[in-house]
Amino acid sequence: MSKITLIPCVDPENPVESARQYNHTGADAVAYCEKKASLEKIKEIKEVIDVPLYAGGGIRDLEDVKKVLYAGADKVCLGAAVLEDKDIVKKASDRFGKDQVMVSMDLEELEDPGAFAREMKRLGAGELLLLASNGYDKKMEAVEAVKKQSELPVMISVTSLEDAEREAAAVKADAVAVHDAGAFSVLEWKKDMKKNGLDPYLAESPIPFEEFKLNSDGMLTVVTQDYKTNEVLMVAYMTREAYEQTVETGIMTYYSRSRQELWVKGDTSGHYQYVKSLTIDCDKDTLLAKVRQVGNACHTGHYSCFFTDLVKKEYKEENPMHVFEDVYDVIMDRKVHPKEGSYTNYLFDKGIDKILKKVGEECTEIVIAAKNPDPEEMKYEISDFLYHLMVLMAERGMTWDEITKELMERK
Template sequence: MSKIRKLIPCIYLYDEKAVKGVSDKTVLFGDPLDLVSVYNEKGVNTIFLYDLSRGMGDEAHEKALDIVKAICKKADGNVIGAGNIKRMEDVKKLLYAGCTKVAINLSEQSEVESLSESSEKFGKEKLYAIFSDNVQTKANKELIEKYTTELIYFPDSINDLASSDIDFTISYVIDDYEKSLDEYKKAVTNENFELFALKGALLWDDLKKNSDGMVPVIVQDYKTDQVLMLAYMNEEAYNKTLETGKMTYFSRNRNELWIKGETSSHYQFVKALYADCDKDTLLASVKQIGAACHTGSYSCFFNEIAKTDYDKKNPQKVLNEVFDVIKDRKINPREGSYTNYLFDKGIDKILKKVGEEATEIVIAAKNPNDNEIVYEMSDFLYHMMVLMAEKNVSWEDITDELSRR
């Protein structure tokens, strides 16, 4: 394992607010979700979330977990949860709230004691270790290597880059949210520090250029796969995109480099970059801030030329459309609606139907004809969506959880 060094911005959560640090409870944001929005707009891929509710009682801890859940839902990238861990159950609560990983503080004995059980339950890839110095790291070296996959360190300054003799990835937690990520990157000269720069598998020379010496780039939304725009890159734009994580193009009209969003603040942050089979076209999967099109439209492709009647049968679209109807029935009841009948009868009736339909799937699976199981699975999914609407669970909640597994 190579010694990768990363920087991660932090949210310190105290009394339902985002504060400056562990020892400094100065309020930065009364609503921590506002700080998440700041990080989203900066293209942050990972947030370190530290719960400072230890010693404040169970009620404060439960409120903190509710905010953790909201933060995980709002954040564009991964969330690493930490703080107030007394037992394996607390690790589970953070993971169930939506955290991708959980960091165990090696300075807290109760957290160290929970390490082996948590690792056995959830897997070592779900656990990181917070360390303060090399002495502490060496003292816990066996535990770290056996039960965790990464080290977390809180530097006093950007120049305080602790080293470790354990061959692990180390993430440095940034306290100063106002300092731009680019400034941090420029401040670090350690050649082993792999910050927010993307490591391109292909060099510019590996790509096939058009007659102008450029490569076209198709840009799509990373969540929906909606095509947003088409632009071009020259060598400088390509390298700048990999360096900064912001989509950068070459304007053929203005004959100059063009950082998308530089004037409008409608930045595009790279989530993934692909080349086609001939390596003469790029596909960028991005987080789009605001609108991609100069007209204000989210996508540049909105001028319909021709269209036939067809059913896309996109699974996610079908599920979303059915779920939207179910949610609408809950808000706007219709007489004679079976969905409204279930809502009127309440949670016990809904659960009874979910259980019945699950049993029908088991019975149908024993039969040789596949048609029956498809029918029963469809029935189950419908009743499951009624339950989701009743409990205010969205498809995004489900897919987010599945993507973390």
């Protein structure tokens, strides 16, 4: 039996908070679907989750598809629009790739689900969602026909956790989306499915704790980092129980040497650390944990426990992201605190049209420089372009964080 992807649908009354909870409790993806998907809600949901976001509802044409994906959805679900104009599948797939296109199939409206699925694959769909209220036998037949004729991944939609387990076992779908089931822990749901013979995605350590080299206190040293910035947040320790609980729950659990007990980071403060990766070093005596930090890691209120400088020498920052952010911060400071004689303030004072004109001119300069055999000139022109681009970003209130997130989504 293949692995089953479990996707809870967010609570329409409180979509952002329910998405956050599902993300933190082990969802493989999160689904958001309304009669007319709100682009603002998609953006807000994407801000609080790390797993893929599927979105659909009221998508009629390619422009709607673009808006939903640009708002942050990883995959768009096409429904009624496909029955009216099947070419929307091809247009969306050609523009954004099949991995970002799902098509829902209402079995009540289709005479031949297999033939429809085959056509959807030809047009460029990457996944199919089966909607039906009929019994297991009908669904099983439909899933078998769809898989046989299209070889596409198939997701089924259910309205309760009990139905999810029964139907996943009966129809052998690749993924299950659960609607209107209320708040629940995805991790506990996965455990129940595992007990009942199904195979959801559950984190497992390939190396048993016995193979790690422990310190003199019988514990494993843990270095914890922010998974986005790689900033070191703290150093702590784990016993076997703490390590196994961390792997199982996806929430960093340490052993408190002072209290002599397990310590779930965040239980008291709410500043939980959600696991993104656990890596052991070459000697197997130090664990590197990359996490999504909620709030601050340090009990003093600092984001990181490492905030007291002892020895510090001046050096040039060469991390590209830090350089971009530092220059952008200077530009934003000029906007908030104008400085007489500043070229940046001159651009802000002249307004958006002047800034756009400079961005266009610098683009042209790059093209000209690229034809020059000396690469040095191109380096200078690209630097000029990036500076003016950041002025434009500051003028429109856009940050590098937004840009890098978008690039990562495309990756």
